[in-house]
Amino acid sequence: MFRAVVRRQRGVSVERLASPHIRAGEVRVQVLLAGLCRTDLLAAEGRIPVADGRVLGHELVGEVIEAPGSDLRPGTRVTVNPILPCMRCRMCNVDPRRCLEPRTLGIDVNGAFADQLVVPAQVVLPVPRNMDLRRAAFVEPAAASMAVLKAGLRRGTRGLVYGQGRIAELTHRALRAEGFEGVMRSHSLELERGGYDFVVETEPSPKVFSALLKALAPGGVMVLKSRPSEPVALDVAYAVQNEITLRAVRHGSFEDAIGALHAGRLRVDDLCGPTFPLEQAEEAFERAWDHEESKVFLKP
Ligand SMILES: [Zn+2]
Ligand SMILES: [Zn+2]
Secondary structure, three states: OEEEEEEEOOEEEEEEEOOOOOOOOEEEEEEEEEEOOHHHHHHHHOOOOOOOOOEOOOEEEEEEEEOOOOOOOOOOEEEEOOEEOOOOOHHHHHOHHHOOOOEEEOOOEOOOOEOEEEEEHHHEEEOOOOOOHHHHHOHHHHHHHHHHHHOOOOOOOOEEEEOOOHHHHHHHHHHHHOOOOOOEEEOOOOOOOOOEEEEEEOOOOHHHHHHHHHHEEEEEEEEEOOOOOOOOOOOHHHHHHOOOEEEEOOOOOHHHHHHHHHHOOOOOHHHEEEEEEHHHHHHHHHHHHHOOOOEEEEEO
């Protein structure tokens, strides 16, 4: 038996669950610290569909308890890529990161707000033993923000990250840390027309898309970074007329994110909020709703 934060009809509750069976190729991880993210809040509210009784959470640092059939030794400190490939589809044969039917930790399968979890070995990534636990629990959002680095943007050009949430801040820092020194950050839609060579959106709405398209110089790049639950209208005619490139990116390299966080190249310490014990999950969720600017953690 172990404790876990599960979704119930009206929010979250802390319950005891039977330890899941583990098969060869899977890893049982003792959770040391887990980060709360917007996805968890939306899942708890039912705005992202999640089964009743699902253990939430997808950002974590932990320690391997057992890993039958894998090289991972018990006690190894690890984090997890929460996108779980099916390992059966056509694309998984080529590159599991391109899986046609991936499942998400804490949404489709039981996640990280628990004493322990079981995940496939291929999504488990070792982190340095002396890495700060909060930084290690920040790897997934860091990798998500570092996705912009694979969008083919050019240093020395004029860029803009739009949004006021933590992901906008982190994305801005990720670009700056990689030498995009001139990149601006804004959450005002009063933008210079044609003033930017690339823009990164983090808060999608027809109004935002329209303003960002117009802020791009002809031939510019719009990076799509958010995952709205509903389709969002986009002025395709304007994009075509101005030969705008649309680049959608999800995650960068998790290994790079671990390196950047551990070395302090990507700073997150000032974005870390309070840590709550697992039992106080409800308070932790409330705090996270009220303070988008800093990340709340749960400690089993
Ligand atoms: Zn997250
Ligand atoms: Zn697959």
